[in-house]
Amino acid sequence: MDMVAGRVWADERRPIRHVDWFLLLLTGALVVVGLFLLYSATASTLRGESLDPFVRVKKQAITAILGFVIVLVITTFDYRFFKVYAGFIYLATLAALVLVKVPGIGATDTTGTAQRWFVVAGFQITPSEVAKLSVIVMLAAVLSELRTPEPTLSDVVKVLAVAAVPLVLVFLQPDIGTSIALAAIVVGMLVVAGTRLKHLLMLTAAGLILIFLTFQLGVIKDFQRERLTAFLDRTNAPQDARYNLDQSLIAVGSGGLTGVGYLKGTQTNLDYVPEQHTDFIFTVAGEEFGFVGAMFVLLLYALILWRAIRIATLSKDPFGTLVAAGIASMFAIQMFVNIGMVIGIMPITGIPLPFLSYGGSSILVSFTAVGMLESIHMRRFS
């Protein structure tokens, strides 16, 4: 053996040489686009209250910088550590999901309807956001250790049981958006893990029955049902539920092909669209940059998802593949449900648009996911 050649070979396999720079670039581009949209969505309102119009943009930018630091930290770890600690991460998440409901520990939002986060040193920490990653890691750990080439029915049931506990806890918070994301993650990972079509169809049927029952048995509260179904029948929806959707559609629709121009959107500047800086941030792109701008944002997501799916194929072990596939499912469903909600083809659920919606936990969890993707990509030879 030629020792020199061998050393070059080893050097070439060092993780640092295999960073997916394109993925980082796309993430950065999306964050910058998000800051511009956020400024447009918040500046006029903040100015109207005599506050610094940049206050939210600044906070979001700081969160994003923190996010890149997290990416840096996570890439230095071998992603296989997550597999070792999967059980611990999973149990810790369950504990957090329970504790957040305990009065005095979890914080209630101003309307008093939901209790979803902890306040630690002034920061909101939302366990349901973290739960998405925990479930991905836990399911990847379980599915990558199967003794059969494809999951048996009992494997599928086991996986569903593992996913069901956090899903039910999140659903009860109530956080329907994250519940949908969790369900999509489970389906996506089961598909990639090779679950037989027959089992997938059974699962679909069971899911539909479950959804039907939740509506029928009153598990879903009235105000939730109104919002969830408003997109199906705009004219019969109650005023308040319809309003969000109407204004959102008017904003996006009035943008036309090229938009009304940055900071010139009347829907945006006059505060017609509620929750515009969080769940409805996409309306700013739609109104001010039109179809072209909206498609540009979609293109950025498409490229990010392409990188994530590519990493799933490149991974040297099933665990990495499954984690990457889970993350791809997570980004895809959030993007689809959020933008779908904004343009009226999906129910109104509080689900953030990754990297664009204002909010610390969502941004940081998205960056953590990018860090895990990078870790898988960088270690595909080692």
Added chain:
Amino acid sequence: MDKMSSRIKVLALLVALMFVALSTRLWFLQVLATTQFQQEARDNSVRFVYTEPLRGLMYDDRGRPLVENQESLEVRVNRDAMGSQAEAVVYRLAHLLNVPVRRLVARLQTNKYYSFQPIPVAEFVQPQVRNYIAEYQDLFPGVDVVPTSVRAYPQGRTAAHIFGYVSPIFASEYDRLKDKGYVQSDVIGHSGLEQVYERFLRGSQGVQKFIVNSDGETIRALGVKDPTAGDDLHLTLDLRIQRAAERELADELARARSGHDINGLPLKANAGAVIVMDAQTGAIKAMASLPSYDPRWLVQGLTKSQASYLYKSAAAPSLNRAMQLGYVPGSTFKPITALAALKEGFATLGGYYPCDATYTHPGDTSGTVFHNWTTANLGTMSLAKAISISCDTVFDRFGSDFYFRYVQNQLSDNGLLLQNDLRGFGFGAPTGIDLPSEGSGLVPDPAWAKTQPTLFPDGWVPGGDILTMIGSTYVMATPLQLAQAYSAIANGGHLCRPHVVDQVVAPDGAVVKHADDHCSRTLPYTPSELAYVRGALGSVITSGTAQCSFSGFPTSQVWVGGKTGTAERPPHQDTSWFAAMAGENPNAPKYVVIAMVEQGGFGAEAAAPIARHVIEDIYHLPNNHQGGCAVGDR
């Protein structure tokens, strides 16, 4: 792994379907159906409904209420909502309110409001009016009776000048302030503390945003921001002393009118002012100015005669004579010019100076002769005695000294020693009190003389300095400037900026603004010089020009020093002045009291009794003097 990679393709396909669905829908919304949505966007409009905040209140130094808010039932008319019935509604409303139809129409014909905004047409209506309109609402479409908050003055006319008033914003102000959230129908502080502290008192409006469609129907209420009440002002004013000052001033003006001037004509005593200032801090404890007005007139709406009295009459009742107008200070200036002469070495604490009947500037051949107030030659005397009996010719001589210094140093700063010393005492410039439109007074100097060619055809002459030394003819000071200067003499040489507001307190109790150190400037006079002058002022009371005015005053309980002033103001009658300081400690008297009566005759005649009675009131001493001392300097 092979199965996995094929299944990843399935996942990729599912994701691709998502993008297809989103893109198709976006194409439909933004390209195919965009015209309809653009129309809907135009039909959206926001209407703002503002809730006025409660204006901040004012309290005296012990928390007694000075300015409050009260509720007024206001009739408002929405022109849009009257519709075709407008004429009939206005007629019915005029009848109900018992006002002429044309007055109502005049109030409705304004461009200050948008057509959908209700216009106030009557204030302080009776509850019966509200009930009647509510009962017959179909006869009064567009008419509402709503409670609003207006100013209330629990102390009546007291300190009206200090508080100022609120009134509708002027067009010029609106142009300047519209960026700060003012609207054309706003009221704003005009004059007094209401003006100076407007940004604290105002509070912030509450606003409710409504989305309305093209038919004007409210589709949805957007955000609500509750109004925040304005900050309260805690004044340095002491209500008890303020009332005493106003009462004594009014009583003395009335009494003085029964007296006569040196020509035997009845004194007019048409106006006057009193200031009580804490000499150690610059805090104003009382500030009175007469004639005054009742601030409640402005709340109720001025009648024609009230408006013409307030804005057009020669009495000028809205003028705060205590600080907005400069007056020739007369001999009250002598303690200050005496200190200047001491500082420059023209006079010494041990020196003796001739108090002749007349004085001529050395070498002056123009025949200008300066007379003392008496034709007697009083011999030589100390500076203290010269202050005590107010000898003009002693001070005339120092004026010559200052003039010679000017001639020798025309090109350097040292040429204007007297003027610089007076400016150091705060004369010739506003004191910076937190009240608006403060007068500057005047310190005559060669530059000013150049602008007055009829008075000074040959430029600066000795008479300029000589007359200033005795506070005569050209020099002008506001009573407030005198209060500031006398306080410096009282407190050991610190020039304290006078102020009326001690603290600005937010509705939540937080102190927004606190009176900072107002006495940061120290004047270049030695403690012995200041003590000497205070001693001289004490002898004015015990054996000088104010001896009669203060006869029987218990100076052993409360030490008083002061100086009379009688300022000639042809063709008017003399301005009567008294500048006093009083306290239990003669070395650091607590209060400075300035009294001034326009056309009031001798200083000892009208002003000194006011100062005496105010001091008696402050210290709860009995008023036991009948007044009427027509003696003193000219």
